[in-house]
Every structure is written in structure tokens, then in C-alpha cells.
Amino acid sequence: MANSAPRARRTERSTVQRWAAFSSDPAGGNPAGVVLHADGMTEDEMLHVAAEVGFSETAFVTRGDQDGLSIRYFSPLAEVPFCGHASVATAAALAEVRGAGGYFFATPVGQVEIAVADADGGRIVRFTSVDPFVEGLPADTRTRILSVLHLDPADLDPAYAPALAYAGNRHPLLVVRSRAALDRMAFDPAAARALMDAEGWPATIIVAWPEAPDRWHVRNVFPVGKISEDPATGAGAAALGGYLRETRAVTPPQRIRIFQGSHVGRPSELTVDIPATGGIVVSGSAVRLPDPATPA
CATH class of the missing domain: 3.10.310.10 (Diaminopimelate Epimerase; Chain A, domain 1)
Structure with missing residues (x-):
């Protein structure tokens, strides 16, 4: 455990992206942290990064089965089962690398479908929740x-x-x-x-x-x-x-x-x-x- 905090700090500074979801204006929307390459991070490290980022949630993406993506969400205090705005932020971050299109996230509450479309120089992200x-x-x-x-x-x-x-x-x-x-x-x-x-x-x-x-x-x-x-x-x-x-x-x-x-x-x-x-x-x-x- 003695080495987890320094490793988390390096991860936070080098790989955390920051996005605002549900606004096209950086002064609006809900900020979320996004770590696109969280493979190998422990829960304690994820929680430490989320606390340092300080947003309501930070999302951590790992490789899932059959080239799918798994995602976990942490507030500064604890893991959260599902977070919509951090899912939107993560999909937008992925689209910068992979382009617009569809994604499937394996979340702690089940599979969530995400679609990203280009619109007026920005991006619109749409997710479909699990059954309510x-x-x-x-x-x-x-x-x-x-x-x-x-x-x-x-x-x-x-x-x-x-x-x-x-x-x-x-x-x-x-x-x-x-x-x-x-x-x-x-x-x-x-x-x-x-x-x-x-x-x-x-x-x-x-x-x-x-x-x-x-x-x-x-x-x-x-x-x-x-x-x-x-x-x-x-x-x-x-x-x-x-x-x-x-x-x-x-x-x-x-x-x-x-x-x-x-x-x-x-x-x-x-x-x-x-x-x-x-x-x-x-x-x-x-x-x-x-x-x-x-x-x-």
C-alpha cells in the first residue's frame, strides 16, 4: 500500500482527461474525469485519483472480454454503480481517438450502449440506460x-x-x-x-x-x-x-x-x-x- 499513492498521482497527472458533459460550453455541464487506460489500477488507486481530480465522478476504462470495454466510476468518496455524465464524457474521449460511432460499456449495473455523433463542430453523445x-x-x-x-x-x-x-x-x-x-x-x-x-x-x-x-x-x-x-x-x-x-x-x-x-x-x-x-x-x-x- 505504501506505493499506491505515488503511482496514483502519476496516473492522475499523465492520463486523466477532463470533460464537461451535457454542455458545449466549458463553463457549463458536469465535469468528469476520464482515465482511458486503467488496466492494472487497484480500487484504492482509482479512489485516490478520483479524490485528487475532485469532480463528482471519474471514470476508469479497462479492456473487457472480446475487445469490449469495462468501466467503473468513483466519486471522491466511494465507487458509484453507474454515472451517466461520466459515461458521456468517456464516450466523447474515446471518439477523439476512434471517431464517432457506437460503443458498449460493461458497467457494474449491466451493459450500457453509447453512441457518439459529430454535430456542428462538436459531439453529441447518447446513452441507453439499463431497464428502469x-x-x-x-x-x-x-x-x-x-x-x-x-x-x-x-x-x-x-x-x-x-x-x-x-x-x-x-x-x-x-x-x-x-x-x-x-x-x-x-x-x-x-x-x-x-x-x-x-x-x-x-x-x-x-x-x-x-x-x-x-x-x-x-x-x-x-x-x-x-x-x-x-x-x-x-x-x-x-x-x-x-x-x-x-x-x-x-x-x-x-x-x-x-x-x-x-x-x-x-x-x-x-x-x-x-x-x-x-x-x-x-x-x-x-x-x-x-x-x-x-x-x-
Whole structure:
């Protein structure tokens, strides 16, 4: 173990790419680290690199069976089963080397299909989630979430029942009745982290508001390291799409747009296509971020 940290530091400085997913502007979107050649790295080394990078997730790609690709995701604190924005970032990074086209990632939650297309000098990346499902959210759990987020039961939209929505991760999902409630939401990161750890939620708490049936504004609580709120959450977008289908709030096929990140100064846009069956399709732009200066 004595040599793992120096090796991780060398890996981080030499091979980590930095991308922003779900924006064509480097000042927007959700930043992710990408290590395209992670073969031989231990879990401890991956976690160390993710902590040094400091983004909500860093993706690590290794060679899988039959020339396929395996991918793992680490926040600065722990491994995450699936991360949509880091998948988008990784596919964009691969496309710089291999060109636009299709990829299959073997993730801890199953195979995820990714497609990269060139568009207006940039790239659009689309992933298809694993099959989503929805579970009920116990009333006492809902009460604890509302307390942590400083929201009242009257803030909830009665047309959308609170739920646990899954499309790779279990996300508690609340829909509020107004933009004012969404904007007013506030939380102590330590209290939110304690609740999420106690409930075993590896990813974000989703709070959403429908401006229109096909236009949603979303905030995703995700306290990890220096981060408290996710600017763009691909897995959460897929979970919301699955929830809308399962609860018959939409009639598939349906496309919705999700706007996220304005509350943390990194505006993002995610397009969600909801088919009648199968995985939810989430797409958006990706842009490479400049590498940090190497210390002298």
C-alpha cells in the first residue's frame, strides 16, 4: 500500500482527461474525469485519483472480454454503480481517438450502449440506460428528505407521488409544484450525506419541477468532497424518464428536456427520450476541459 499513492498521482497527472458533459460550453455541464487506460489500477488507486481530480465522478476504462470495454466510476468518496455524465464524457474521449460511432460499456449495473455523433463542430453523445423501475418511497423517508431540504409537504406536486426511481442507481425523487419551491430548496451537505449513507443511496436525491410536460427543471443533491449539488445527472435524467413512463405521466414515445445546473453556476441541458419499453435514452453535448497546470 505504501506505493499506491505515488503511482496514483502519476496516473492522475499523465492520463486523466477532463470533460464537461451535457454542455458545449466549458463553463457549463458536469465535469468528469476520464482515465482511458486503467488496466492494472487497484480500487484504492482509482479512489485516490478520483479524490485528487475532485469532480463528482471519474471514470476508469479497462479492456473487457472480446475487445469490449469495462468501466467503473468513483466519486471522491466511494465507487458509484453507474454515472451517466461520466459515461458521456468517456464516450466523447474515446471518439477523439476512434471517431464517432457506437460503443458498449460493461458497467457494474449491466451493459450500457453509447453512441457518439459529430454535430456542428462538436459531439453529441447518447446513452441507453439499463431497464428502469420505480419503487415506493416510505412516508417517514419522505419526511426526512423534506426536513433535510428545508421543504414542506405542501411544496410537493400532488400529481407526482414521491418515489425511488432506478436507471442504474436508486434515486429518491420528489416533484415540487413551483419554481419558487425548487429555488428555495436548501440543505446542509453533511446532513444530506448522513441521510444518503443511512439509506444506502449511492447517487443523488432528485428534486424536479415541470415547467411544461416536456420541459423539466431539476436539482440533484450529491454531497461528495467539495461538491454538494450535481450540475447535470445523466443517471438521474434516465431515472426521471423511467418514473414518468412507469407512472403514466407521459405517453411513449416521448421526448423531454431537462435543465439543470443553474443553481450551481454550470447550466446544463439533457435530452431524454422515453420509449415504450426498455432503457431510457439520454443525450447531450460534451466538451473537453483544459488540463490543469502541472506543479513545478
